[in-house]
Amino acid sequence: MSEKEIKNLEALFDQRIARDEKIEPKDWMPEKYRKTHIRQISQHAHSEIVGMLPEGNWITRAPSMRRKVALLAKVQDEAGHGLYLYSACETLGISRDELFEQLHTGKAKYSSIFNYPTITWADIGAIGWLVDGAAIINQVPLCSTSYGPYARAMIRVCKEESFHQRQGYEIMMTLAGGSPEQKELAQDALNRWWWPSLMMLGPTDAESVHTEQSMKWKLKRKTNDELRQQFIDQTVPQADLIGLRIPDPDLKWNEETNHYDFGAIDWDEFWQVVKGHGPCNTERLSARIQAWEEGEWVRDAAVAYADKKEDKKLKKAI
Amino acid sequence: MDNSLYNYILGISDNTLILGQRLSELCGHGPNLETDIACTNIALDLLGQTRSYYQYVAKLSEGQSTEDDIAFLRTEREYKNILLVEQPNTNFGYVIIRQFFYDVFHLLLLRELQNSKDETLAAIAKKGIKEVSYHQRFSSDWVKRLGDGTKTSHNKIQEAVDDLWKFTDELFYLTEDDKSAVISGIGVDVSLLKSSYYQIVEEVLQEATLTIPELKWFRKGGKEGIHSEHMGYLLSDLQYMQRTYPNMKW
Amino acid sequence: MKKNWPLWEVFVRSKNGLEHRHFGSLHAADADMALENARDVYTRRSEGVSIWVVPSKHITASNPEHHGELFEPAQDKVYRHPTFYNLPDEVKHM
Numbered sequence: 282m283s284e285k286e287i288k289n290l291e292a293l294f295d296q297r298i299a300r301d302e303k304i305e306p307k308d309w310m311p312e313k314y315r316k317t318h319i320r321q322i323s324q325h326a327h328s329e330i331v332g333m334l335p336e337g338n339w340i341t342r343a344p345s346m347r348r349k350v351a352l353l354a355k356v357q358d359e360a361g362h363g364l365y366l367y368s369a370c371e372t373l374g375i376s377r378d379e380l381f382e383q384l385h386t387g388k389a390k391y392s393s394i395f396n397y398p399t400i401t402w403a404d405i406g407a408i409g410w411l412v413d414g415a416a417i418i419n420q421v422p423l424c425s426t427s428y429g430p431y432a433r434a435m436i437r438v439c440k441e442e443s444f445h446q447r448q449g450y451e452i453m454m455t456l457a458g459g460s461p462e463q464k465e466l467a468q469d470a471l472n473r474w475w476w477p478s479l480m481m482l483g484p485t486d487a488e489s490v491h492t493e494q495s496m497k498w499k500l501k502r503k504t505n506d507e508l509r510q511q512f513i514d515q516t517v518p519q520a521d522l523i524g525l526r527i528p529d530p531d532l533k534w535n536e537e538t539n540h541y542d543f544g545a546i547d548w549d550e551f552w553q554v555v556k557g558h559g560p561c562n563t564e565r566l567s568a569r570i571q572a573w574e575e576g577e578w579v580r581d582a583a584v585a586y587a588d589k590k591e592d593k594k595l596k597k598a599i
Numbered sequence: 600m601d602n603s604l605y606n607y608i609l610g611i612s613d614n615t616l617i618l619g620q621r622l623s624e625l626c627g628h629g630p631n632l633e634t635d636i637a638c639t640n641i642a643l644d645l646l647g648q649t650r651s652y653y654q655y656v657a658k659l660s661e662g663q664s665t666e667d668d669i670a671f672l673r674t675e676r677e678y679k680n681i682l683l684v685e686q687p688n689t690n691f692g693y694v695i696i697r698q699f700f701y702d703v704f705h706l707l708l709l710r711e712l713q714n715s716k717d718e719t720l721a722a723i724a725k726k727g728i729k730e731v732s733y734h735q736r737f738s739s740d741w742v743k744r745l746g747d748g749t750k751t752s753h754n755k756i757q758e759a760v761d762d763l764w765k766f767t768d769e770l771f772y773l774t775e776d777d778k779s780a781v782i783s784g785i786g787v788d789v790s791l792l793k794s795s796y797y798q799i800v801e802e803v804l805q806e807a808t809l810t811i812p813e814l815k816w817f818r819k820g821g822k823e824g825i826h827s828e829h830m831g832y833l834l835s836d837l838q839y840m841q842r843t844y845p846n847m848k849w
Numbered sequence: 850m851k852k853n854w855p856l857w858e859v860f861v862r863s864k865n866g867l868e869h870r871h872f873g874s875l876h877a878a879d880a881d882m883a884l885e886n887a888r889d890v891y892t893r894r895s896e897g898v899s900i901w902v903v904p905s906k907h908i909t910a911s912n913p914e915h916h917g918e919l920f921e922p923a924q925d926k927v928y929r930h931p932t933f934y935n936l937p938d939e940v941k942h943m
């Protein structure tokens with residue numbers, strides 16, 4: 282194809298998206314569209330399965346049977362969401378094994394928030410409330426993104442996620458309304474998870490490299506800063522309601538803007554964690570690699586067994 | 600409260616608790632996503648059954664204890680699960696064999712228990728049969744895949760069979776409380792399940808090209824509260840929160 | 850060795866009376882496992898009463914480049930639709 286022809290196709294392609302038409306796997310798409318989608322969808326999928334680890338850390342120690350089954354079901358959902366997203370990604374011509382390879386070699390990224398440790402039970406509440414809360418804000422607009430398989434996966438994810446945040450907030454509410462010791466657990470968790478949750482919505486618009494293109498392809502509907510403001514505005518009253526204090530001395534309602542003003546985010550910390558120097562980067566990645574490597578003989582056995590069965594069937598037919 | 604009935608029910612439900620706890624350790628660490636999700640489903644079934652039993656036991660105790668007291672606040676000697684279910688997740692072969700050895704027994708047990716004179720137990724059993732039938736199907740399929748898969752998988756799962764076989768006989772042991780539950784028409788005489796059990800197990804192992812161990816000695820003790828050394832660590836995880844922060848609502 | 854589990858497409862009937870609908874895909878070594886995995890992955894919230902699984906490689910798909918010749922000729926066949934026919938409003942049951 283000549284360069285001019287490609288330009289032409291690209292223009293038509295952009296018009297389709299502008300008309301809110303969906304792009305499906307076999308449709309022609311610019312190489313950059315394919316690559317960007319592989320990057321974003323797989324990063325999203327990796328975040329789901331790496332995200333299982335910090336919460337999975339507390340399944341065996343959950344404080345009641347009710348909490349135990351809820352947490353187990355929640356972490357299992359994350360495996361499911363990872364699976365839906367990997368499947369969506371595979372429609373772009375890359376295999377799940379290749380995507381795992383990218384994760385394991387550090388070539389692919391996942392959400393930095395999961396590099397923070399879960400050191401008390403209250404962290405499970407904070408993750409459900411804040412991290413899932415921020416994730417939902419990010420995810421809901423993706424239900425109408427331009428790439429069909431991604432949008433469909435996100436619809437399923439969002440439907441299932443609705444219990445996750447409630448689960449987390451209920452944990453926090455119970456702690457905040459419990460003994461002084463429990464309330465302290467809740468406040469401590471909020472203190473540690475608040476700022477990383479704000480960072481989770483991505484670098485400021487000035488620093489964000491992908492925003493413009495992503496807006497055009499409907500991978501993004503709002504900028505990072507808009508999403509962050511939305512998150513803060515909706516979360517502060519939730520903290521007030523259960524008597525917890527947001528750890529930001531500069532946080533103040535602004536009558537003029539109708540939004541909360543908030544303090545400066547420590548972006549140095551954010552970039553440190555992104556670059557692999559967070560508290561748990563090594564642990565998270567090695568847990569994933571270990572599970573994958575230790576599972577190899579199991580996966581191989583299943584293929585070998587299936588082949589044998591297929592052979593037997595063929596022999597019978599002859 | 601009828602102590603004997605209380606103990607009889609714990610003798611069933613501690614197995615589902617401890618096996619559920621073991622399986623839930625795997626969540627996020629399975630050989631691939633699909634298998635991870637499947638194992639977690641089994642864990643959720645088992646923990647769900649445990650909750651039904653414990654809630655019933657709590658009701659029998661007339662306000663003396665709650666579901667969570669029973670799950671979290673007993674000493675090791677008071678847990679009545681068999682040794683098999685507390686064995687660690689050494690590798691996926693052990694996970695599957697432990698599951699399979701328990702599933703076959705579990706299904707036979709529930710099929711009898713649904714005829715119990717105790718209506719609540721009968722109802723819990725009836726509901727459980729559907730879940731456990733699926734567990735047995737899942738674990739038997741995997742026994743065959745690993746047994747008749749590659750040479751590596753065959754050796755690994757054979758090792759698990761050889762190692763865990765010694766815990767199977769305890770399934771058919773009756774404590775004094777079990778005996779009185781049988782006499783009153785509430786409990787199941789598990790010793791009668793033995794021949795069906797080994798017939799099913801051996802059939803699947805044979806199909807999986809695995810060798811049935813010729814073991815003449817077996818280990819038991821869990822039902823009387825004498826556990827393996829693994830149990831203490833399992834309980835310190837399980838009980839951590841309730842022990843660290845006593846008398847609180849979560 | 851390292852051979853990947855093939856991809857399967859999953860179709861679920863959410864209740865009797867409805868058709869099987871494409872729900873998504875998953876990996877499995879064989880058909881039995883694909884069915885079991887589909888049950889565990891796609892019907893955790895009682896979404897289904899029946900499942901079909903099909904190896905993805907056995908699906909033949911139409912080519913979007915042939916969209917014009919395949920689908921556009923149907924667009925001007927308006928007489929296939931009831932609104933093509935002009936009837937007075939007084940006619941009932943039609």
